[in-house]
Ligand SMILES: [Ca+2]
């Protein structure tokens with residue numbers, strides 16, 4: 115071995131030792147390092163110093179949710195190209211009410227400009243929105259702190275610092291009771307509007323009180339030169355505390371809002387609203403044949419409003435029970451296997467008339483043990499039934515003839531990953547989809563159109579079969595359905 119080769123071997127060996135040592139130094143952090151708080155922004159330190167110098171040793175309040183959760187929120191509210199700082203605090207233990215304060219740099223150094231009493235005891239969320247051309251507004255959701263309160267409060271602030279002649283000032287320009295808030299931006303206007311859901315207490319004609327709820331459209335009014343309520347619509351729910359809202363663009367300037375209201379811990383129903391021009395109102399009108407949202411959309415809480423086919427429009431699921439099934443004449447709704455749920459996905463047909471209503475889009479069978487939906491092809495309606503096997507995770511579709519001449523058409527199967535008891539893929543099945551929890555398989559049990567004799571008339575029809583590639587399009591794992 116030459117001297118050069120020896121040198122190279124030793125050099126490489128040393129290099130490896132050196133690199134390994136570097137790597138392990140990188141990875142190993144001492145417990146002290148891990149316990150050290152993250153480095154604090156010096157600007158935040160300065161803001162905090164100025165704040166405490168002016169208002170004393172206060173307790174800072176952090177927004178509980180939303181995009182801005184820092185105790186020191188910096189944003190260019192007045193549009194002068196330089197950020198202001200918004201801070202929330204409570205002054206002492208006795209007085210837990212939140213105050214909002216704004217700091218700015220009028221002369222290059224942070225100064226506390228103003229602080230105002232907020233509303234309630236905690237800050238839920240903070241947003242910056244543009245309701246007009248002029249400037250950005252600060253929208254703050256305050257938690258009331260009162261267990262018995264029906265609502266919390268949203269307060270909209272403006273901050274102006276645009277004239278040397280006037281002192282900068284922060285003021286509240288709008289407040290509204292709220293439980294849920296959604297921002298709407300109409301392309302035509304290019305400004306924000308708010309859809310506010312809140313609870314209320316109404317008294318009926320007998321003088322009895324009952325809980326109610328409403329949706330309020332809040333917008334800047336050009337005539338009034340102020341932010342205000344432009345429209346209000348009573349809702350069918352008695353509370354919007356846990357309602358979920360899904361917004362869909364109807365056209366460039368109008369929206370549909372689907373609200374999943376909680377009925378009890380197991381069930382929900384959907385109310386649909388249209389937000390058009392200066393109004394918010396129910397999409398399905400009282401004079402419509404489908405005026406009862408509850409009746410047409412009540413279902414298990416396991417099925418939220420979703421865009422199941424990803425076309426940008428929401429579908430509202432419905433799991434009709436026996437009495438509903440008699441009205442929504444749908445033979446599949448009588449599926450009574452404990453593993454399976456018949457789910458009818460409806461689309462809201464909206465044409466701005468009283469004819470607005472839900473129309474069936476997909477008829478599906480939901481397989482609970484395998485967590486998947488299977489869309490029933492239109493040609494199968496009335497003629498096909500389904501049974502389960504393999505701990506409920508396999509569905510076998512067959513013609514509805516009497517037992518002696520019933521023919522199997524298709525089998526779909528969900529194999530749970532890592533499950534020991536069902537670990538062998540049934541023979542002949544092909545993999546068609548997969549998720550973190552399951553692999554999905556299908557097998558076409560009939561490969562050419564099947565003759566089916568209708569029991570009532572004796573008429574013979576030819577039923578289309580579903581191939582494995584077609585089954586791939588019809589099976590939807592629940593975890594892959596896009597929610598809000
Ligand atoms: Ca600014």
Ligand SMILES: [Ca+2]
Pocket residue numbers: 420421422423424425426427428429
């Ligand atoms: Ca859709």
